[in-house]
Amino acid sequence: EAEVAQSPRYKITEKSQAVAFWCDPISGHATLYWYRQILGQGPELLVQFQDESVVDDSQLPKDRFSAERLKGVDSTLKIQPAELGDSAMYLCASSFTSGGARETQYFGPGTRLLVL
Amino acid sequence: AQKITQTQPGMFVQEKEAVTLDCTYDTSDQSYGLFWYKQPSSGEMIFLIYQGSYDEQNATEGRYSLNFQKARKSANLVISASQLGDSAMYFCAMREGSQGGSEKLVFGKGTKLTVNP
Numbered sequence: 001e002a003e004v005a006q007s008p009r010y011k012i013t014e015k016s017q018a019v020a021f022w023c024d025p026i027s028g029h030a031t032l033y034w035y036r037q038i039l040g041q042g043p044e045l046l047v048q049f050q051d052e053s054v055v056d057d058s059q060l061p062k063d064r065f066s067a068e069r070l071k072g073v074d075s076t077l078k079i080q081p082a083e084l085g086d087s088a089m090y091l092c093a094s095s096f097t098s099g100g101a102r103e104t105q106y107f108g109p110g111t112r113l114l115v116l
Numbered sequence: 117a118q119k120i121t122q123t124q125p126g127m128f129v130q131e132k133e134a135v136t137l138d139c140t141y142d143t144s145d146q147s148y149g150l151f152w153y154k155q156p157s158s159g160e161m162i163f164l165i166y167q168g169s170y171d172e173q174n175a176t177e178g179r180y181s182l183n184f185q186k187a188r189k190s191a192n193l194v195i196s197a198s199q200l201g202d203s204a205m206y207f208c209a210m211r212e213g214s215q216g217g218s219e220k221l222v223f224g225k226g227t228k229l230t231v232n233p
Contacts, residue, residue: 031219033220040225041225041226042120042207042209042223042224042225042226043161043207043221043223044223045220045221048219048220056220089159091161093161102149102166102168103149103211103219104151104163104166105151105163105221106163107153107160107161107162107163108160109158109159109160110159110160110161112159
């Protein structure tokens with residue numbers, strides 16, 4: 001069964017350091033999403049890609065966060081410098097198309113980030 | 117304004133019993149989709165069931181069914197014959213049907229379900 005892959009699964013870093021997360025969507029899925037989930041909350045969208053183009057990054061803190069999907073397949077999310085408040089679960093999801101309300105998003109296992 | 121409201125922070129159910137997890141939503145769109153996801157302690161979000169705003173029948177997937185009441189803007193998840201493995205966080209989410217724009221899922225705060233033996 002096809003799955004969304006993410007690495008690393010866990011990351012501990014010190015504040016002001018740089019961290020990077022990787023996501024490989026389900027093969028053939030054109031749309032990729034990065035969500036952040038703070039403990040006790042539901043996930044919130046950081047950035048959405050359609051192929052290699054950014055569709056929505058309105059909630060991405062662009063002073064420290066960056067995301068890319070250069071070849072329209074896998075994606076990297078970077079934080080530099082990390083802050084204590086960045087401690088969260090970072091979830092990647094993909095969907096076949098951005099075809100409206102019906103399109104189901106499938107999530108990866110997530111990366112748990114702890115900033116000390 | 118909060119678009120997805122899950123009023124039950126925690127729910128308990130006995131094994132083999134049925135349980136209903138509540139979800140209300142707010143949207144002015146005519147076309148939208150409602151999703152339920154399960155998140156075990158390991159962290160991955162597992163898709164359970166989908167209901168479209170134009171679907172005339174309530175969605176069902178195995179032991180999961182969705183009690184969709186459009187006029188009340190509610191989309192409650194019903195789990196029948198609960199199993200110990202159903203213990204997890206459950207999230208209700210909505211996606212509004214924009215074309216070509218952001219189609220993010222908006223999630224509620226979740227309900228923690230505990231199934232007792």
